[in-house]
Amino acid sequence: MGVEHVDRPGGALPWSCPRCGQDLVRETTRSGSGPWRKTKEWWNCPGCGWLGRPDLGDRPTLHPFRRLTGEYGECVFCGEEDCNRASEAFVYDDWLCEWIVCVACGRENTRRIRPAPK
Ligand SMILES: [Zn+2]
Ligand SMILES: [Zn+2]
Numbered sequence: 001m002g003v004e005h006v007d008r009p010g011g012a013l014p015w016s017c018p019r020c021g022q023d024l025v026r027e028t029t030r031s032g033s034g035p036w037r038k039t040k041e042w043w044n045c046p047g048c049g050w051l052g053r054p055d056l057g058d059r060p061t062l063h064p065f066r067r068l069t070g071e072y073g074e075c076v077f078c079g080e081e082d083c084n085r086a087s088e089a090f091v092y093d094d095w096l097c098e099w100i101v102c103v104a105c106g107r108e109n110t111r112r113i114r115p116a117p118k
Pocket of ligand 1: 049
């Protein structure tokens with residue numbers, strides 16, 4: 001895992017924090033082994049800790065994530081603590097869900113939080 005300053009590619013992605021306006025810093029995590037091995041990019045705000053993940057469909061947008069701690073920070077796959085990062089909640093199949101990404105082993109899953117309000 002490393003934190004580095006990079007040249008902004010093409011200027012497509014927003015690179016200042018939507019919350020406090022500071023320049024975002026790119027962090028790349030490499031995780032897992034075998035078929036689970038993945039490289040992920042995260043954009044961190046050194047000021048307020050805002051965390052974003054580039055859109056996987058190459059749209060010029062960052063999806064806000066947050067770090068999970070405690071019970072919810074533990075990866076259900078590898079058991080590592082405080083390694084889960086969660087997207088903002090979204091509704092899927094009448095459930096309010098969040099997308100969980102483990103930065104230790106690289107596995108991802110969708111967690112159902114509660115039935116979505118009608
Ligand atoms: Zn910020
Ligand atoms: Zn894991």
